[in-house]
Amino acid sequence: MITSVKNETIKNWSKLKKKKYREKMQQFIIEGDHLIEEAISSGWEIDAIVAVENKTFDHSDNSLKVVRVTEPVMLHLSETKSPQGILAIVKMKAFNITTQKRLLLLDEIQDPGNLGTMIRTADAAGFDAVLLGRGTVDVYNDKTIRSTQGSLFHLPILPVDLLEEIPRLKAEGVNILVSTLERAKTIDQVNPTDKMGLVVGNEGNGVSDAILELADERIHIPIYGQAESLNVSVAAGIMMYALQMK
Template identity: 55%
Template sequence: MITSVKNEKVKNWRKLHNRKERTKAGTFLIEGFHLIEEAIKSNWDVLEIILQEDVSLPAWKCDAPTVEVAENVFQHISQTKTPQGIAAVVRMKNSHEINGNLYLLLDRIQDPGNLGTIIRTADAAGFDAVMLGEGTVDLYNDKVIRATQGSLFHIPIIQESLPTEINKLKQEGFRIWASALTNSKDFHTLKPTSKVALILGNEGAGIEGTILELADEIVKIPIYGKAESLNVSIAAGILMYHLKG
């Protein structure tokens, strides 16, 4: 059992709190029984399970080695307020091969909770893939992972240049919908075609101008009360369910 926070393994786990170190290692940390179970069930490559002393390992079918650690060590690597005493190191996956008719494109989403909730909703709404453009918060940020509630492991997520991907999608017969307030139509007045890619933009600035220009349809969600706008994750949910029809 590892009892010292100065242990090399512990230092390497702790480094995974940092985006640069995660990218360098090609791995990330997840915490909690539910997330680990979802990663295993979805056939992601779980490299190592970290188990706090006195915490029992469920009967998962997983070949990854288990490393037992003292409570102080687990607290040192944990990023949650009330840790469950179980974590895992998982290999990153960038799904380049994606198929389907409904894609979600995200331009510079900054809030980890928003990104995680949007991914979870895309999974629930039956979207086929999510594309993260440059300037979007790191997919493997611990707050993003927790907010996805495991959906990170269910739906292909790729990180690409959106203008390049949009041009490819157009060649494949996709209609591009963008959510914005200017020169827009109420979303429910438009009937979705069979292949649609939906773009949502930054919480404050919206979709970057050069990306917005590539849209076939600019849509908005009408505001009936006094609120100035909707949270981007709520807007994403409304539009995705409309497109799913």
């Protein structure tokens, strides 16, 4: 039982709340039974499960190291308002794209909730991977992780330089569809190809001009009411499903 927030192990784990330490230690924190079970069942490596003294749980891997802590220590480690009394320290994975039929490419997405929702939707829509362009919020941000509802563990998610990655994908036959209002066809006019990459951009500025120039097709969702625009995660979801259902 660890009872002090000054314990060296606790101090090191607490550092994982910051991106630079997550990257340095190649670990991140997840909270709650659901996310822990998703990580385990998806084959991610768990460094330790951390639980308060009276917390009971039944996870599929009983060989995992379990560290018991007091409620104050759990509150110190947790980033949620109402901790569930259990969290896990997870090791990051390095991914390569092995299947390139359906890819979601994100250009400078800033909101962690939007990023998490798009990862969750890409998983639900059967996309093969999510590529995070420069300037996109950290996928291991606590809010992003919670917004994915476990989909973080189901498909490859990797940071890339889109200006370098898109030409490489095009050379391998991936059709690049970029979401924009400028000189764009509506989503219903698109004829999906076997290999496609859907690019959506920053909440305020959209896709950068440099990436727009790399598009094979420019697409948008028509607005029938008086709303000026759609939330980027909603728009991405509509387009992903529209492309999959054709």
